[in-house]
Amino acid sequence: MLTEEYSPFAFTRDGEITGSSVDQVRRIMAEVHPNYTLDIVPWARAIATAETDPATCVFTTTLLPERAERFKWVAPLNIDTLMLVGRTGGNARPLSLDAAKAFTIAVYKGDSGELFAINKGFPHLDTAPSIDLSLKKLLAGRVDLVLLTRKAYDQLREQGQPLEAILDVETTRSGIACNKAVPDLTIADMQAVLDRLIADGTQAEMERRYEKSSK
Structure with missing residues (x-):
């Protein structure tokens, strides 16, 4: 998993990567693929890597017509x-x-x-x-x-x-953009967890947690 330094969605605080999108991704991956890695890199590098590396996803990625067919999507992390x-x-x-x-x-x-x-x-x-x-x-x-x-x-x-x-x-509507080689079953499992976070109010709670947070 790759992301960028962009508060409140993902940022580094006290040496740890945190943020409203990061919390959602951690919850999703804990259930679907616990041995994932998470790094913050410049955005242009992050999205380019997700497009070329078959085991990489990037967030928080805005869904745009020109991006739709380039990735597999898990969304929305954020509107x-x-x-x-x-x-x-x-x-x-x-x-x-x-x-x-x-x-x-x-x-x-x-x-x-x-x-x-x-x-x-x-x-x-x-x-x-x-x-x-x-x-x-x-x-x-x-x-x-x-x-x-x-x-x-x-x-x-x-x-x-x-x-x-x-x-x-x-x-805008944003989510996790994954390389097209990521299995459909993995994407479906990730989406199911995200759908549950939205339905039970956990996503909204995670967003509120960072409304007045600072780096």
Whole structure:
């Protein structure tokens, strides 16, 4: 299992990988495949490895049309909103996606936000290898806006980051993306555990646990 450093879904705290998606994956794999491994790596590397290594899955991966046939899926780990975020007090305040195309938008490589912006024809993209670097550029005034999920934005605000929600752009659904060589039975067993976590309220409880958590 591979993931990226992206709070509140997966992040390192006191030397341990934790987060709302991590907790769900740990519960799933404890029942389905207890001898799994879990590592945090840069996102572009994580998703590329899951596509080429027959024993690898990656999360939290947004389900997109261009990704649907490239992986086998266990979902949803998370339902969220992709949004444009600016600096508190900043001047970039587009009221529509078309208006936002006049600004420089920070995205990070291989992320669903980058794919969304490319598909929508945004002409001024600043691509970074991590979300942390994109945020640093935003706060330093080197870019105008950044694409984030609402849950990530809410947690950054809880941490005191001077950010402001500007425009909701898309509802997203994310899950575990597995290499297509992973057996169908394994995928079905993983999905059955996740379905149970959703039905009995465990997923919602895991998400609430990290709503005001910080790195």
